[in-house]
Amino acid sequence: MEGRESGLxxxxxxGLDLDGFLVRLRRGEVLxxxxxxxxxxxxxxxxxxxxxxxxxxxxxxxxxDVHGQYFDLMELFLVGGDxxxxxxxxxxxFVDRGYYSVETFLLLLTMKVRWPDRVYLIRGNHESxxxxxVYGFYDECVxxxxxxxxxxxxxxLFDYLxxxxxxxxxxxCVHGGLSPSISTLDQIRAIDxxxxxxxxxxxxxxxxxxxxxMDGWALSPRGAGFLFGGDIVAQFNHTNGLDLxxxxxxxxxxxxxxxxxxxxxxxxxAPNYCYRCGNVAAILSLSSDLQWRYHVFEAAKVxxxxxxxxxxxxEYFL
Amino acid sequence: xxxxxATKKFLLxxxxxxxxxxxxxxxxxxxxxxxxxxxTDVDSRSSYFAFVEIDFPDSAARKAERIRQDALLSxxxxxxxxxTDPWEGEILHSDRYILMGCDIxxxxxxxxxxxxxxxxxxxxxxxxxxxxxYLEPRTTDMLTSKxxxxxxxxSWISYDPVGSEDSFGRRMVENLAQRGCGLPGxxxxxxxxxxxxxxxGFCTVHVADMLTVYNMILDxxxxxxxxxxxxxxxxEEWNLVMKHYALLWASNAPSPTPPFDFTKHRTExxxxxxxxxxxxVR
Numbered sequence: 044m045e046g047r048e049s050g051l052x053x054x055x056x057x058g059l060d061l062d063g064f065l066v067r068l069r070r071g072e073v074l075x076x077x078x079x080x081x082x083x084x085x086x087x088x089x090x091x092x093x094x095x096x097x098x099x100x101x102x103x104x105x106x107x108d109v110h111g112q113y114f115d116l117m118e119l120f121l122v123g124g125d126x127x128x129x130x131x132x133x134x135x136x137f138v139d140r141g142y143y144s145v146e147t148f149l150l151l152l153t154m155k156v157r158w159p160d161r162v163y164l165i166r167g168n169h170e171s172x173x174x175x176x177v178y179g180f181y182d183e184c185v186x187x188x189x190x191x192x193x194x195x196x197x198x199x200l201f202d203y204l205x206x207x208x209x210x211x212x213x214x215x216c217v218h219g220g221l222s223p224s225i226s227t228l229d230q231i232r233a234i235d236x237x238x239x240x241x242x243x244x245x246x247x248x249x250x251x252x253x254x255x256x257m258d259g260w261a262l263s264p265r266g267a268g269f270l271f272g273g274d275i276v277a278q279f280n281h282t283n284g285l286d287l288x289x290x291x292x293x294x295x296x297x298x299x300x301x302x303x304x305x306x307x308x309x310x311x312x313a314p315n316y317c318y319r320c321g322n323v324a325a326i327l328s329l330s331s332d333l334q335w336r337y338h339v340f341e342a343a344k345v346x347x348x349x350x351x352x353x354x355x356x357x358e359y360f361l
Numbered sequence: 362x363x364x365x366x367a368t369k370k371f372l373l374x375x376x377x378x379x380x381x382x383x384x385x386x387x388x389x390x391x392x393x394x395x396x397x398x399x400x401t402d403v404d405s406r407s408s409y410f411a412f413v414e415i416d417f418p419d420s421a422a423r424k425a426e427r428i429r430q431d432a433l434l435s436x437x438x439x440x441x442x443x444x445t446d447p448w449e450g451e452i453l454h455s456d457r458y459i460l461m462g463c464d465i466x467x468x469x470x471x472x473x474x475x476x477x478x479x480x481x482x483x484x485x486x487x488x489x490x491x492x493x494x495y496l497e498p499r500t501t502d503m504l505t506s507k508x509x510x511x512x513x514x515x516s517w518i519s520y521d522p523v524g525s526e527d528s529f530g531r532r533m534v535e536n537l538a539q540r541g542c543g544l545p546g547x548x549x550x551x552x553x554x555x556x557x558x559x560x561x562g563f564c565t566v567h568v569a570d571m572l573t574v575y576n577m578i579l580d581x582x583x584x585x586x587x588x589x590x591x592x593x594x595x596x597e598e599w600n601l602v603m604k605h606y607a608l609l610w611a612s613n614a615p616s617p618t619p620p621f622d623f624t625k626h627r628t629e630x631x632x633x634x635x636x637x638x639x640x641x642v643r
Contacts, residue, residue: 264596265596293597294598319533319536320529320601321528321531321532321533359537361491
């Protein structure tokens, strides 16, 4: 068929019907295990060629944590525009917490493989073997596929995700934040990223750190990464010729939050996080000349089949 | 844990000095009595304290059955007394523990039955853990005023959801309502929580959200113990949830001794909070 991308997985000979995958995934259907294997293999070939710091052209729309909230991801695309017409950069944390991490990640991955220069994915702290065993992705894979095989495919693939992105040479994008071990983008480029997220060090910090209204560095109450202050951000931006650091990692009730006179922004793209936080979400659109606009959106009200959303289990003290 | 610490302090403050009473409203399957008996600091054998637990008759009956079937649970309760008067309606009764089946919304009946099994002059602590939020405000008003009028030396510790007006609170109320769980007694803010107690005549009322209690009031060792049990890194959500639960302590005593220093306040910078034990880090 014209326009269809297809290819053979060299190992297993399973064809990659990416357009077919997209139709099914957009309906909320899960792929078969063999299809996931082929998709991950093909995605690996693409990601392995990408640098630690992706070079992304504007215009681009930047999205923060999605956390398996598949129907809210559909809402995000309604607000920001469909792929491939809109170019997207997702800042990690595609999985865990929400109930549809499998569908969410497979959709984003298929889009990446189908349109490698229209969808960019960087790694979040939840793209990790250890964290996904605690926060839901592992359990969801076992429930939906009957074994941990798909979880292994995905977590092996996570090791190939880039650590950050640079948009238009001026906007540095990372999941968490800065590291006391890193003062230049070149130092990020020198990291060997193809490993599980370490417990400490530069690669860990990039995915775990948080900005804080203070000066200097402090230990993070998360137990990994650091807190970094406005002076650190100013210095990093100045050293690297940046206008802005765009990051995610922290729930923001208003969807986005600027700090340090607009030198850093947190973008959060999971509305009504965990189905209980009551927050709105946001995406950040950068125009060709790097003007930025936020689009705020709420949680989706209906699922793809136009039925009321299933009520998830809730955690409150009762 | 805060309720355990507060009750333990209440017991220890009076240990070997006076007999005291603890009345737990809407006790459910709470194990507070047994945890206190098992605590090495608490001299449970001297029977200086009487523990009265109250819940709906069917809930209390299930709890009684569970206690009777378990040797350890029964041992702490002690020898059960049988008979009807004056313990009529009590489901379990020993010299230190009473389990009562009663709908606390029927405040008249409740007070009659509480009066029968307690002494109004003894120092008494009332506990309500996620109970007042389920009551209509006028029922809480009646409960607080009747209890504070009845007991000469009364302190009350209460734990409830709070903050119904912001997005998290509105979503919590909606989510629970969709599951048939109404919260008619939830207050919009901490100040609202104190009103029934001030109105009833309690001289001293303190309230704090659970984030404050956890970070400022519980000691570091207790927090480290909790943090070692389960790794938690998503602090924004934790902070949000914890801010929507309130711990209140009230007393009608002339010289009250609160279980915690509710006046402790620090700025909320996360840099002030000591880094938790990270299970993956050496």
